[in-house]
Amino acid sequence: xxxxxxxxxxxxxxxxxxxxxxxxxxxxxxxxxxxxxxxxxxxxxxxxxxxxxxxxxxxxxxxxxxxxxxxxxxxxxxxxxxxxxxxxxxxxxxxxxxxxxxxxxxxxxxxxxxxxxxxxxxxxxxxxxxxxxxxxxxxxxxxxxxxxxxxxxxxxxxxxxxxxxxxxxxxxxxxxxxxxxxxxxxxxxxxxxxxxxxxxxxxxxxxxxxxxxxxxxxxxxxxxxxxxxxxxxxxxxxxxxxxxxxxxxxxxxxxxxxxxxxxxxxxxxxxxxxxxxxxxxxxxxxxxxxxxxxxxxxxxxxxxxxxxxxxxxxxxxxxxxxxxxxxxxxxxxxxxxxxxxxxxxxxxxxxxxxxxxxxxxxxxxxxxxxxxxxxxxxxxxxxxxxxxxxxxxxxxxxxxxxxxxxxxxxxxxxxxx
Amino acid sequence: xxxxxxxxxxxxxxxxxxxxxxxxxxxxxxxxxxxxxxxxxxxxxxxxxxxxxxxxxxxxxxxxxxxxxxxxxxxxxxxxxxxxxxxxxxxxxxxxxxxxxxxxxxxxxxxxxxxxxxxxxxxxxxxxxxxxxxxxxxxxxxxxxxxxxxxxxxxxxxxxxxxxxxxxxxxxxxxxxxxxxxxxxxxxxxxxxxxxxxxxxxxxxxxxxxxxxxxxxxxxxxxxxxxxxxxxxxxxxxxxxxxxxxxx
Numbered sequence: 029x030x031x032x033x034x035x036x037x038x039x040x041x042x043x044x045x046x047x048x049x050x051x052x053x054x055x056x057x058x059x060x061x062x063x064x065x066x067x068x069x070x071x072x073x074x075x076x077x078x079x080x081x082x083x084x085x086x087x088x089x090x091x092x093x094x095x096x097x098x099x100x101x102x103x104x105x106x107x108x109x110x111x112x113x114x115x116x117x118x119x120x121x122x123x124x125x126x127x128x129x130x131x132x133x134x135x136x137x138x139x140x141x142x143x144x145x146x147x148x149x150x151x152x153x154x155x156x157x158x159x160x161x162x163x164x165x166x167x168x169x170x171x172x173x174x175x176x177x178x179x180x181x182x183x184x185x186x187x188x189x190x191x192x193x194x195x196x197x198x199x200x201x202x203x204x205x206x207x208x209x210x211x212x213x214x215x216x217x218x219x220x221x222x223x224x225x226x227x228x229x230x231x232x233x234x235x236x237x238x239x240x241x242x243x244x245x246x247x248x249x250x251x252x253x254x255x256x257x258x259x260x261x262x263x264x265x266x267x268x269x270x271x272x273x274x275x276x277x278x279x280x281x282x283x284x285x286x287x288x289x290x291x292x293x294x295x296x297x298x299x300x301x302x303x304x305x306x307x308x309x310x311x312x313x314x315x316x317x318x319x320x321x322x323x324x325x326x327x328x329x330x331x332x333x334x335x336x337x338x339x340x341x342x343x344x345x346x347x348x349x350x351x352x353x354x355x356x357x358x359x360x361x362x363x364x365x366x367x368x369x370x371x372x373x374x375x376x377x378x379x380x381x382x383x384x385x386x387x388x389x390x391x392x393x394x395x396x397x398x399x400x401x402x403x404x405x406x407x408x409x410x411x412x413x414x415x416x417x418x419x420x421x422x423x424x425x426x427x428x429x430x431x432x433x434x435x436x437x438x439x440x441x442x443x444x445x
Numbered sequence: 446x447x448x449x450x451x452x453x454x455x456x457x458x459x460x461x462x463x464x465x466x467x468x469x470x471x472x473x474x475x476x477x478x479x480x481x482x483x484x485x486x487x488x489x490x491x492x493x494x495x496x497x498x499x500x501x502x503x504x505x506x507x508x509x510x511x512x513x514x515x516x517x518x519x520x521x522x523x524x525x526x527x528x529x530x531x532x533x534x535x536x537x538x539x540x541x542x543x544x545x546x547x548x549x550x551x552x553x554x555x556x557x558x559x560x561x562x563x564x565x566x567x568x569x570x571x572x573x574x575x576x577x578x579x580x581x582x583x584x585x586x587x588x589x590x591x592x593x594x595x596x597x598x599x600x601x602x603x604x605x606x607x608x609x610x611x612x613x614x615x616x617x618x619x620x621x622x623x624x625x626x627x628x629x630x631x632x633x634x635x636x637x638x639x640x641x642x643x644x645x646x647x648x649x650x651x652x653x654x655x656x657x658x659x660x661x662x663x664x665x666x667x668x669x670x671x672x673x674x675x676x677x678x679x680x681x682x683x684x685x686x687x688x689x690x691x692x693x
Contacts, residue, residue, distance in 0.1 A: 034563030042547040349543045352504060353605075354532025355560055356525060440504040443539060444495075 033366065036359055039350070040366035047339060051371065054335045058375020059382055061328040062419045065321045066383035066407055069415065071390070072317045074405030076310055080278060083306060084299060086241040088144070088175050088272030089281045091302070092134075092288060093295045094122045121149060123267025124294065134273060139284055142174035142274045145255065149262035149269070151216035153196075153251055155204045162200065163249040164214065166258020175272045178239060178252075184208050185237030189254050194233035197250035198240045210235050214251060216261045229261050325422055332371055332426035336364060340434045347434050348442025357435040364431030365424055372423020376416035383407055448516040450480045450613055450645050451501060456510035458496050458668075470496045472668040473510065480612055481643045483636065485656040488665035494649045495617060497665060501647065502535055502615045503527040515612070532561065536606030536644075540618035543602060544590040550601045551577060551586040557609045576604040579641070580634055596627030600634055607638055616648040620655060632658065 044051040097117040104110035124130065127145055134143045147166035152159050165172075169189040173179055179187045183198055185208035194212065196204075206212055214231045233253060241247055259265050275281055281298035289296040300307045340347070347360055387405055458471040470493045478484060488494050499505040500512065503519065512520045519530060537543075544553045554576055558569040565573075577583050580600040582593075590598050599619060606614050616635070620628035632655050639646050648659065656662050657676070664672040 035559045038559060039545075042545075046547040345543065346545050349537075349539075349545065350556075350560070351528070352502065352531065352537045353557055353560065354528055354535075356528045359560065438505075440499045443504075443543065 033362060035355075036362040036366050039363045040370060043339065043343060043346075043363070044367055044370060047342070050335055050339070054332055054371055055375045055378065057331045058328050058371060058419060058423070059378035061324045061331075062376045062379025062415060063382035063386060065324050065419075066380055066412060066415050067386045068317055068320055069411055070383065070387055070405050070407045072313060073408075073411070074403050076313065078403035079306070079310070082242050083303060084278060085181075086176050086243060086246055087299060087302070089275045089278055089299050090273040090285050090288070091270050091297050092124065092130075092273065092292075093270035093297075094124055095293060095295050097122075121262050121264055121267075121269055123264050123269065124271055127268040127271060130271065130292075134271065134288075137284075139276050139280055140273055141276050142171065144168065144171035144175045144272045145268035145270075146172070146272055147255060147258035147262050147264060147267065147269050149216060149258065151214055151251075151261065153200065153204060154213045154215060155206055155210075158204050160200060160203050161249065162214070162251045163246075164216065164258055164261060165250060165252045166255045166262070167252060168255050172252070172272075175274050176241070181239045181241060183238050183240045185235070188236045189252065190236075191254060191257065192231075192233055193236045193254070194257075195237045195239055195252040196235050197247035198238045199244060199247040200249060200251065201235065201238050203248065206235050208235055208237060212251075214253070214261060216263075229263070231257060231261055233257070325418065328372075328375075328419065329422045329426040332368055332423050333429060335371075336368060336427050336430035337433070339367070340364065340430045343434070344437060344442045347437050348439045348444075351437070351439035352443060360437075361431045361435040364434050365427045368423040368425070368427025368431070369420055370423070372420040372426075373416070375423070376419035379419065380407070380412045380416060383412075447480060449477045449513070450482070450515060451476075451478045452511075452513040453477070453501070454511045454513075456497075456500060456512060457508045458493070458500060458505070459508040462508070469508075470668050471500075471507075474665070474668070474670055476663065476670060476673070478613070478645060478647065480645055481639075482645045482647075482661060483639050483659055484645075484647050484661040484663060485659035486647060486649045486663050486665065487651070487653070487656045488671075492665045493668045494665050498615055498617055498647070498649050502537060503531045532557075534611055534613060536609070536611040536614040538599070538602050538606050538614060538616040538619045540621045544598055544605070546590050549587050549589055550582060550593065553590070553601055554605045554608050557605065561609075573604070573608055576608045577601070579638065580604045594627070595623050596630055599623065599627070599631045603631070603634060603638065607642060607644060610642065611644065613645045613647065616646060618649055618651065620650065620652060628652070628655070 097119055099114050099117050101112055101114045131143050131145060134140055144167060147164075149164045151162050151164050153162045169178070169187065173187070178195070185195075187195070189195060194214070196206065196212070201207070204212060211232055211234050214233060216229050239250070239252075241250060253261070255268070259267060262269070275284060278299070282300055285296045285298040285301070288294070350360065384407055387407055390405060453474055453476040456471055456474045457469060459467060459469045461467045474497060486494055486498065496505065500507050503514075507520055510520065511518060514530065514534060519527065522530070544550075545556065548556065551573055554573040555565045555569060558573070559565050562569070574583060574586065577586055580603055582597060582600055582604070585593055585597060585601075590601070593601065603619075619635070620631050623631060635646055635648070636658070638644065648655070650656055659676070661675045662672065663670060
């Protein structure tokens with residue numbers, strides 16, 4: 029059994045060792061390129077994960093709500109034309125039809141991690157002379173916790189949501205001057221209490237906890253109450269204005285939303301629909317990282333190629349001797365392809381180490397106001413391996429042209445040089 | 446009669462065909478070499494010696510004529526076939542030693558085996574060491590070519606050319622770059638190896654002193670064989686005793 033590329037490997041390694049300075053320079057060059065690519069990849073992955081977590085931490089991945097009310101214009105009689113203008117309807121609060129039966133069905137779908145019914149409405153929170161507009165959120169605490177991880181966002185009090193209790197956004201509590209245990213009045217303009225849609229409904233609740241939802245606007249407006257309390261405040265007894273879904277994979281949201289919308293007559297929105305600017309920002313970021321990576325890789329390829337071209341010229345005589353001794357064109361080709369691969373592989377190994385050092389430096393020097401790292405960035409082993417494999421492949425690619433040149437050398441001429 | 450080692454008939458070589466500087470270097474060379482011969486190829490500069498040696502060494506294709514190597518026609522074979530032929534039949538010794546500077550003397554001698562087998566087996570290593578010993582350089586096995594004198598380098602090159610025991614060694618001015626003492630030493634070594642291994646040698650040389658000591662002299666003038674004559678080695682007194690009975 030012929031040892032795999034034994035001859036090519038030995039000669040390639042010797043050639044690289046012989047041109048030590050050249051080899052070292054190009055390996056360091058490859059390492060720098062790989063380090064930049066690995067570092068940027070890890071940084072952007074960490075940044076995006078952090079942004080996503082901050083954004084999606086306070087909102088569901090998919091929201092299911094009733095279809096908007098639309099006014100269907102009367103069709104004109106056949107043969108006649110009607111000039112008409114349709115006044116859009118005001119959207120009254122409505123319940124997701126049959127939501128209680130829908131929740132277990134949605135929960136059983138593949139890819140869905142949790143489902144939580146919600147009653148959302150608008151209102152005012154009043155205490156003394158302060159009156160603040162609020163976003164009223166009625167939920168079952170256990171289920172809602174699985175959507176937004178409410179317990180982790182607690183800044184004061186304990187996560188409890190019994191009848192007559194409420195959890196407030198941190199800034200709202202500050203605006204109203206309330207602390208845990210204090211009472212607040214919630215007022216809505218429509219509710220079941222008055223019996224008509226014009227009367228005000230008021231409910232007094234006791235604050236059990238304060239939360240930081242990560243976004244100031246939310247902290248300033250959010251009041252979380254039990255589902256039942258919200259139903260009566262908003263005037264939807266037994267109803268739910270929407271169902272919130274959390275998925276196993278956030279990027280599957282559009283596909284799952286589309287399939288749900290096709291199955292049932294509901295309005296289904298993915299988080300990408302509601303955060304279009306964020307999604308396009310993330311995409312732009314991904315595209316520009318991709319560009320940077322591609323450019324760096326091209327530079328790496330050109331660097332390796334230029335060094336190998338020089339090596340081929342320097343080694344013409346040796347190539348000629350090897351050919352005269354009976355080395356085939358294929359063997360000469362492989363000697364130089366291997367040199368590219370070796371340079372690529374050594375460079376990537378060094379580059380990954382360098383990237384890890386950069387990441388350690390970043391996480392230990394760049395810190396937030398609380399003294400903790402701004403966000404976690406780590407170089408996933410899979411990513412590192414992938415980058416190293418790509419760089420090695422780039423090394424081989426870079427070697428193709430010089431290797432072909434070496435293989436095509438006329439031995440008789442090469443020896444004479 | 447055994448099959449000739451090589452048989453050239455009407456070999457022509459033309460360069461730059463179809464261009465204004467087209468030139469014919471060999472005008473129909475015919476030549477036969479038997480196994481185990483020790484022949485010199487001489488001639489003035491520009492007579493086509495190196496071209497002929499390259500053609501015989503399968504490093505260059507011929508333009509017209511026939512070349513039978515060990516009975517097989519090789520004119521017109523492609524590069525891959527020629528390479529394998531070269532590997533199995535020929536050893537080369539060049540003027541400027543042409544060892545690989547990155548490899549030690551022993552590694553240079555094991556290269557042909559490594560090239561063929563992908564690895565150097567202990568047997569191959571032993572064979573290479575024995576060959577280095579035969580050229581008197583077993584002490585220098587671990588040295589790089591840069592650490593050896595010109596004559597020593599050429600002896601390593603001879604060991605490398607012979608290690609796979611090819612039937613023919615082609616030497617292009619093997620002593621052209623050496624002083625007189627080293628040159629004699631290298632020549633004696635070639636005669637000695639010829640005597641012990643019965644390898645055929647074809648030696649291109651400018652040096653009439655060396656040519657006179659070969660068994661046969663082929664003189665090339667203006668791309669044609671002008672003289673091809675056997676001769677009694679005149680320098681016999683300079684040779685090691687073993688060579689006295691070496692001629693097959």
